[in-house]
Structures are given as C-alpha cells and as structure tokens.
Amino acid sequence: MLLPLVAASSIPSKAQTYKKIPFKRVNYDQLDALCSINGLRNRNNPHTTEEAHQKFMKLYPKIFYGEKTVLPGIPAPHSKRALSIESVDGGKIKKTSHDIGIYIKKIKNPKKVLRESPEFKEKMNTLIQILWKIPILRSAKEHNTVYEMMKLIPDIRVQLSDEELKELSICTIMEHWVKGSTVVGNQGFYAILKGSARPQAKFYKRMLGEDFHSLCEALSATSQATMIGISGRTLLIRGSCFGTLEKAPLKLSHLLLSIVAEENCEILKISSTDYLRIKKEIAKREHVAKEELIHGCPYYRAWPMLYVFQLMSYLKWRQFPAGYVLVKGGEICTFVGFIKSGYCNAYRETEALVKLPLGKMVKRTRQVLVGQLQEKQSFGEVSILLQVPFTCRVITATDVKLGIIEASAILGLDKMLQMLLLQTAEPIFGNITQDEINFEYIKKEKQKEWQCVKNKMVKEILFQNGIIPGFGKWTHEWRHLVKGGGEKLTEQTSLTCSESDSSV
Structure with a gap:
C-alpha cells in the first residue's frame, strides 16, 4: 500500500x-x-x-496540535461614552467628553453640595468665620458670601426667594450654644453650622405654608411617650434646621419647637421679626413698581387709581430672553404685556420676489421691521377684548422683563373697566398700510445692495493701491482718553509714530 x-x-x-x-x-x-x-x-x-x-x-x-476556534466577540454595552483625548492644564490632567448630555445636565441641574462632603463642611466653616462679626462690620463681599452659603442649606433655599434671601443675609446672626442647652425655635428659623442636637418633640420645624393649627392637632393626637421615642432617634447634624419663620399665634404659644444640644453648637439664626419686616418691604416695593409700570404707560396715565389697583392685582412678572416670540402675527394675543425693561421689535409680513442663484425669480414671504415697543409701553388689550388677530409679530430684541395679565383675567373684568380699556388702548401699528410696508421693504433692499457695491469698490481700490488694513504701517490703534483731558497712545501706535519720524 x-x-x-x-x-x-x-x-x-x-x-x-x-x-x-x-x-x-x-x-x-x-x-x-x-x-x-x-x-x-x-x-x-x-x-x-x-x-x-x-x-x-x-x-x-x-x-499536530489543534488550533482553537476563536469566535468574534460581542462588545459589552457601555453605559457612558468613552472620554476623548486628555488635556493637561496646569499640571492636572482633564478629560473631556463629546457627549452633549453631560453638559446639558450641568446646565439644568447645577452641582449639588452634599451635607456629608468635605466641601460643604469647608463652606460652613467659612460662613461661621464671617458670622462671628456683627452685620454692620461685614463688607459687601462678605454679605454676598453669606447669601451664597445660605443657598446651600435646602430648608432655607426652598422657603425663601432670591430677593428675600439677599435681604436676610445682611441681618443674619450666629449663636453659640454649649452642650446640654435647650434652644427654642419659636422666634426664628435656625440652621446648625457646627455640632449636633436632638429635638425634644416630634414637631421641631415648621416650613412656610404649613398651618400651626394642623400641627397642634397632630401634636395632641400623638402621645408624649411616642414623641419622646421619635425625638430620641432623630439627630440634627450640620445643615439641619429647626424653628419657624413666622411666629406662632398667642393661642398656640405652648407649642415649642425646641432642641437639645448634644455638643457645643454654632447655629445660624434668621429672626422671625426680620423676615416679616423684609417681607413687608418687598411687598411694598413690588406694589409701587406695579403701580408705576401701569400708570407710566401712555394708555393709563389718565386712569383713576381705583381701576389701576384692580389691574395691579392680576399683574405678574415674567422674564424673556432676546429673540423670544411674544406674539405671532394672525393670532389672538394670550396676555396683555407691560414692558418694564428692554425693548421689542414689531414685524409685518409682505410678499416679495427673490432672485435665486440661477436667475429664477420666486415669490417669498419676508418680515419687515415696522416699529419698536420701548419701556413703559403695553400691547394686546384690543386683540383680547375684541377677539381679533394681532397684526404684527412681536419679538424681544433684548432681555425683556414684562408685567403680564392673562387673557382670562382681562375677559373677567367688569364691563366698565373693559369699556375704559377699549376707549384708551389702540391697536399696535394698526394704521400702517400694505403699500407702506412694501415701500419700506424696497428701501431696505436698496440700502443692502448699495452697501454691498460700496464695500466691493472700497476693497478693490485698496487692493490696487497695495493697502492692506491692519498690517504694517496701516495698523491703527484708537487713542485712549486720559482723565486730565489729554490723549494717551498705545504702545503699538507710539512705535509706529517713532518709526515714521526716524524714516523722515
């Protein structure tokens, strides 16, 4: 074989x-x-x-040794995107990612400082050092630091607005309590900055909006033994709060929101008296601002104060960024707007022939600027009361703060007040005809064409004469005015002048 x-x-x-x-x-x-x-x-x-x-x-x-068959592997799912190239900044390596979701979360949800983190403890220690000074001896920077630190305490941030918090940060004080002391929180709202404490009862804190009577009924329904057992298991640490911003009624003065210090404590105090005083001052300032805004508009200058007060009760503040469409043309306005700050542009539509790159002429809709709405001007009254579409498109040109009254509130006013609104208010740019809009569009287009031709001719002339703006001797720096009345040249300008003198 x-x-x-x-x-x-x-x-x-x-x-x-x-x-x-x-x-x-x-x-x-x-x-x-x-x-x-x-x-x-x-x-x-x-x-x-x-x-x-x-x-x-x-x-x-x-x-012969048999070769192992290697199957193609299945990649494991990644919960997070891989980080891109590392960049070195000041000796520290930073990793950047191309996942846009990470940056959107940072914008919507700013970084939260946890109470157990070293960063939070460091900030509270800084706050303690500032609060050791009496309020009158603190600088403006220290007052701002107190305001920023108070926003890190959740119970304070939830109850108070930014304006109230800024005012209260100026008069906030700190108290020192030794171990075993009993602190009653019926005269203010307290936050523990250092140390720990235990509440004496189940209810040791009242937030704004909670009813004292409901707390009292719940307190009476709970036995004393149960309350002591619950309070014994609760420990208030750094960042915890107790007390109330509003004083309890005299009938409920026996309701004590008290705690016992487990160790030496540094406690921030917001007095109830200061809170109520600041709340009244802010309400008074807001009332005056609403009155000045409505009475300052041209349509409402001759109105009796009684009717102005009725409109003020429905007025709310709103903030809009630049480029926001407040009212669309051809739709009924949803609110009456009073401009407090900033200004808006009003546009009307027109049909125009547009030349395409290949020379074909087509009809397109174009927006034409017909006017602006400045501070202390209003719009939307006639559209809501007569239920007619708005003739213009109103877009914010800058950041605008408005006082608005909803359409439902306007339609629910007295007949007398509605008639008075119709007599004084006028449609916004309602007297502009279509011919005027077309003429304005043609005028703007001619200006654009002439500007393009002029720029092109200037560039050609400069190029033919060898002039390049911004380079060599054609570099120009603006003169800076000095307080004494003279002029000060920058280094680059003075150097150019000295070179020209030497060449001469």
Missing part, C-alpha cells in the same frame, strides 16, 4: 520543522509513537499490514 508511505513522507524533518512549522504545532511524543508502529512498509518489509495501516491513520492526526 502506498498510503503509509505517502503519510510517512509527509512527516516533516527537523530542518523543515525549524523553518516552516513552529515547535508548538507538533506533538513529538505522538510522532515517536507513530514511527515505532510495527508492520509499516520499510527497507526490510515490502508491504504494510492492514492492522499497522489502521493504527497509523488513528495516530497521524494527533501529532
């Missing part, structure tokens, strides 16, 4: 093994067993027996 001979001839020699097949591919133990089979064809044996042939065929595949 020729098969064993062919198989034997296919076995590589040592020289071939070194050159072609690496050592790890051949099992030499099996190769030795294969060569020692009795009955194979050789010089002394001209024929191979059947038994030796079968044995050879079984052992032959075993002299």
